[in-house]
Amino acid sequence: MNVRTHTYGSIAFVERNFALVKRYIGWEAVFLSYNVVNALAIGLIGATMGKEMVMYLVVGAMVWGFLSILFHEISESIAWERWEGTIEYTFMAPVSRFVHLIGNCMWAVVYGVIRSSLILVIVVLFFGISLSGANLPALLVILVVSGLSFVGLGLIAAVLPLLSTEKGAYATHIMEAGLLLISGVYYEIEVLPVWIRPLSYLSPATYTLRSMRAALLDGAGFGELMPVILLLLVAGVLLIPVGMLVFSRAEYYAKKKGKLKRSG
Amino acid sequence: MEAVKCEGLVKTFGKNGRKISAVNRISFTVSRKEIFGIVGPNGSGKSTLIRILSTLLIPDAGTARVFGYDVVREYGSVRRLINRVSVDAAFFKGISAWENLRYAARLYGLGKKDAKERSLDILGRLGFAEKRVYEPLEDLSRGMQQKVAIARAFFTAPMLLLLDEPTTGLDPRSKMDVQNYVRESMNNSSNDLTIILTTHDMKEAEVLCDRVAIIIDGRFVTLGSPSQLRAEYAKSALEDVFLDVTGREWKEIEDEC
Numbered sequence: 001m002n003v004r005t006h007t008y009g010s011i012a013f014v015e016r017n018f019a020l021v022k023r024y025i026g027w028e029a030v031f032l033s034y035n036v037v038n039a040l041a042i043g044l045i046g047a048t049m050g051k052e053m054v055m056y057l058v059v060g061a062m063v064w065g066f067l068s069i070l071f072h073e074i075s076e077s078i079a080w081e082r083w084e085g086t087i088e089y090t091f092m093a094p095v096s097r098f099v100h101l102i103g104n105c106m107w108a109v110v111y112g113v114i115r116s117s118l119i120l121v122i123v124v125l126f127f128g129i130s131l132s133g134a135n136l137p138a139l140l141v142i143l144v145v146s147g148l149s150f151v152g153l154g155l156i157a158a159v160l161p162l163l164s165t166e167k168g169a170y171a172t173h174i175m176e177a178g179l180l181l182i183s184g185v186y187y188e189i190e191v192l193p194v195w196i197r198p199l200s201y202l203s204p205a206t207y208t209l210r211s212m213r214a215a216l217l218d219g220a221g222f223g224e225l226m227p228v229i230l231l232l233l234v235a236g237v238l239l240i241p242v243g244m245l246v247f248s249r250a251e252y253y254a255k256k257k258g259k260l261k262r263s264g
Numbered sequence: 265m266e267a268v269k270c271e272g273l274v275k276t277f278g279k280n281g282r283k284i285s286a287v288n289r290i291s292f293t294v295s296r297k298e299i300f301g302i303v304g305p306n307g308s309g310k311s312t313l314i315r316i317l318s319t320l321l322i323p324d325a326g327t328a329r330v331f332g333y334d335v336v337r338e339y340g341s342v343r344r345l346i347n348r349v350s351v352d353a354a355f356f357k358g359i360s361a362w363e364n365l366r367y368a369a370r371l372y373g374l375g376k377k378d379a380k381e382r383s384l385d386i387l388g389r390l391g392f393a394e395k396r397v398y399e400p401l402e403d404l405s406r407g408m409q410q411k412v413a414i415a416r417a418f419f420t421a422p423m424l425l426l427l428d429e430p431t432t433g434l435d436p437r438s439k440m441d442v443q444n445y446v447r448e449s450m451n452n453s454s455n456d457l458t459i460i461l462t463t464h465d466m467k468e469a470e471v472l473c474d475r476v477a478i479i480i481d482g483r484f485v486t487l488g489s490p491s492q493l494r495a496e497y498a499k500s501a502l503e504d505v506f507l508d509v510t511g512r513e514w515k516e517i518e519d520e521c
Contacts, residue, residue, distance in 0.1 A: 005373035012370030019363040020356060023400065085354035089416075092318045093371035094343040256322045258277055261315065 009095035013103030014110070017077070021111070032115060035065055039123050042186070047127075052217070058123050059213050060185040066116040066143065067150045067205055068176060073108035074101075074154030075172045079161035082168075088260050097248055101158075105151045112147070131216070138215040138225050142208060145229055148236025149204035153179075155243025159250040163259055184209055204235045265332055267424055267458035268294035268317065272326035275312050275482075286312040287323070288482035299450060299459045301473030303466065303506060309482035310462040311350075314428045317460065318348050330424055347422035351429035353413040357402040361387075361412045364401060365419070372420040382419040389448070390414060391441050407438030414442055418449065427461045431468060439468075446472060466503035476502065478509050485509055 021028055039061040046053035081087035090100065124131065157175050161168035182189070182196060183205035189197060200206050211228040214220035222229075254260050275287040286309045294300040302310050315321040316328055319339040327334060333341040355364045362380070369379030384394055390411040401409055410430065417425055427446070431439040449455055463469050469476050470490045477487040486493060486509055490502050497505045 008370040008373050008375075012367050015370065016356065016359075016363070016367040019359045019367075023358045084356055085352055086356060088315075088318070088320050088350070089348075089354060089368070090371070092320055092343055092346070092348065093368070094340065094373070095371050096340070252322070255320060258275075258312075258315070258321055260320055261311075 005095070006099050009093075009099040010103035010106060012095075013077070013100065014107045017073075017104075017107040017111070020080075032118065035115070036119055036122050039065070039119055040126055043123060043127055054127055055129060055217055056213060057186055058127070058129075059216055060209060062116060062120055062123070063143075063205070063209055063212050064180065064183075064185045065119060066112050067146065067208065068180075069112035069115055070105075070108045070147055070150040071154045071157060071176055071179075072172075073111060074104050074151060075157040075161065076169075077104045077107075078158040079165065079169045079172070082161055082165040087162075091251070091260060097251065098244060101155060101244065101247065105154070108151070108154070109147055113143075133219045134217075135215040135219050135221060135225075138220065138222055138229075139212060141222075141229060142211050142215060142225070142232070145232040145236055146204055146208035149208075149232060149239050152236060152239025152241075152243040153204070155240065156246050158243075159246055162247070162250050162254055179203055179205055182206070204232060204239075207232055207235075265296070266293040266329075267296045267298065267331060268292075268300075268460065269329045270313075270317075270326065271328075273313070273316065273323050273328055274325040275309075275316060275321065275323050285482045287316065289326070290479075290482070290484055291326075292477060292484060292487065294458060294460060296458055297450070297456070298474045299446075299461060299472050301469040301476040302460065302462045302479055303464070303469050303476060303502075304462075304479035305510060306464075308479045310479055311428055312482075313479070314348065314350075314426045314460065314462060317424075318346065318426055319343055345423045346426060347417040347420050347424075348426040349410075349413050349417045349428065349430045351432045353406070353409040355401045355409065355412070358400055360398050360400055361404065362397045364412065365397075365416055368416045369419070374420065379419060383415045386415040386418050386445070387411060390445050391437075407434045410434055410438065411441065414445065418445075421455075423456055423458060425457060425459045427459055429462055429464065432464060439465075443468060443472060466501065466506050470502040478506060480510060 039058060042061045043054050043058045046057035078087070081090055123129070157172045160171045182192070182200045183203045184200060185205070189200040189206060192200060207228050211225050215225060270293070271291045273287050273290045277284050277286055290313065302313065304310050312321065316323050317330060317335060319335050319342050322336055329335070330342045331345055333345070335342050365383045366376060366379060369376065384397065387397065388394065392408060392411045396404065396408065401412065404412070414430065431442050434442065446459065449457060450459070461469070461473060473490065475487065475489050476493060477484045479485070486496070488496065493502060493505045494500065497508050499505045499508060
C-alpha cells in the first residue's frame with residue numbers, strides 16, 4: 001500500500017459523503033433551518049434573562065451543534081452503510097480501518113465546521129452580537145482540540161451500529177443525549193444532582209463549553225486557557241486510539257459472529 | 265500455486281439456542297484461471313464460504329488461503345487480490361452509478377480517469393447505456409444495478425473474483441449479458457483471473473464452470489467437471505445430477521429422523 005492508495009482511500013469517504021449531501025440537499029436545508037431556529041429560540045430564551053445569557057446559551061447551542069455533528073457523522077456513517085448493505089464492500093476493500101475511519105472523521109470535521117459557521121453567522125447577525133472582545137483564535141484552537149475528543153467518542157459509538165443496525169442506532173442517540181445532559185451545555189454543571197456531577201467531569205464537552213465561554217464572553221487569553229486546552233488535547237490523543245482499538249475489536253467480533261451481512 | 269486452498273473449514277452459527285453448521289469441514293482447491301462453481305439449495309453454506317474467502321467472516325476451524333495468503337492472518341494481502349459480487353447489489357442507492365463506482369475506485373487506489381474509462385468500457389460491454397451512469401441507482405432496474413455491481417468488481421482487475429449468485433433474479437437478457445461478459449473476461453488472455461461462482465442456475469454452472477461442487481448442509485457432497493458429474497451420476501444434464509444428489513441427501517435426513 002503506498003501513499004496514493006491511502007490518500008485515495010481517505011478521499012473516497014469525503015467524496016462519497018459529499019455526494020450523499022448533494023443528493024439529499026433538501027433535507028440538509030431542512031436540518032440546517034431547524035438548527036438555526038433552535039439556536040435562535042435558545043438565544044431568545046436567554047434574552048428574557050438578560051443580554052449576557054443570550055451569548056451564554058448561544059455558545060452552548062453552537063458548541064453542542066458542532067460536537068454532535070462530529071459524533072453523528074462518524075457513528076452514523078457506519079449505521080448508513082449497514083442500512084444500505086455496503087459495509088461488506090467497504091470492509092473487504094484494501095484500505096486499512098485507520099484510513100477508513102480517518103476519512104470519515106475528515107468529512108465530519110469539514111462538514112461540522114461549515115454548518116456551525118453558517119449557524120454562527122446567522123445567530124450573530126440576528127442578535128447583533130459584537131465579537132470584538134472575544135478571543136477568536138483561542139476559540140478556533142479549542143474547537144479543534146475538543147473535536148479530537150469527539151472524534152474518539154464517535155468512533156466508540158460507531159461500534160454500536162456495527163454490531164446491531166437498529167438497536168445500535170438507538171443506543172448511539174441515548175449516548176449523545178447523556179452527553180448533552182451531563183456536559184453543561186445550557187447550564188452550569190453545579191445545578192446537576194450531586195451524584196451526576198462526577199460524570200460531568202469525565203465529559204470533554206464540559207471543558208470545551210467552559211473554555212469557549214471564557215474565550216468568547218470574557219476574552220480569556222491563551223495563558224489562562226492553556227491548562228484546559230492541554231487537557232482537551234490529551235483527552236483527544238487518548239480517545240482516538242482507544243476509539244480505533246474498540247472499533248477494531250468490535251470488527252473482529254462482528255466477523256467472528258457473522259454480523260456484517262445484510263442478507264444471504 | 266493454487267488460487268484458493270481451503271482445508272477443513274468449519275463455520276457454525278448460533279441461532280435461537282441451537283447451533284447451525286454453515287460450513288462443515290470443507291476442503292478444496294481452485295486452480296489459477298479456473299471457474300469453480302458451487303451450487304446448492306438456499307442456506308446450504310455457499311455465501312458463508314464466499315464470505316470467509318472475502319475476509320468478512322472468520323472461520324471457527326480450518327484454513328483458507330488465497331494465492332498463498334491466509335484469509336484471517338494476512339487479510340490485507342488477500343483484499344488486494346480479490347473482489348466480489350453478491351446477489352443483492354449493495355450500493356448507496358440515492359447517488360448515481362458513477363458516484364458509487366468512483367467511491368469503489370478510490371478504495372482500490374484507482375484514479376478517477378482510469379476508473380471512468382474502465383467502468384464505461386465494462387458497462388458498455390454489458391449493454392448498459394452510458395447516459396444512465398449518472399442517474400441515481402434507485403432509478404435503475406435490478407438488472408442494471410447488478411451490471412453496475414459487475415463493473416465495480418471487474419474494474420479493479422482482481423485476481424480472484426467471488427461471484428455470489430450474480431445472476432439471481434435477473435431477466436434472461438441481463439443474465440445472458442452477464443454470463444457472456446464473464447466468459448469473455450476468462451477468454452481474454454491478458455487477464456489473470458480466477459472465479460468462484462455460486463449459483464442456483466445449473467445451466468449457468470454447466471456452461472461457465474470448469475468444475476462444480478454441490479454443497480448441502482455445509483458439506484461438499486460431490487465435486488468434478490460438469491461432464492465428469494454427468495457421467496458419474498449417469499445423467500444428461502447437471503440439473504438432473506443436482507436433483508439426484510440433493511434428493512438422496514433429503515432421504516438420508518428423513519431416515520435419520
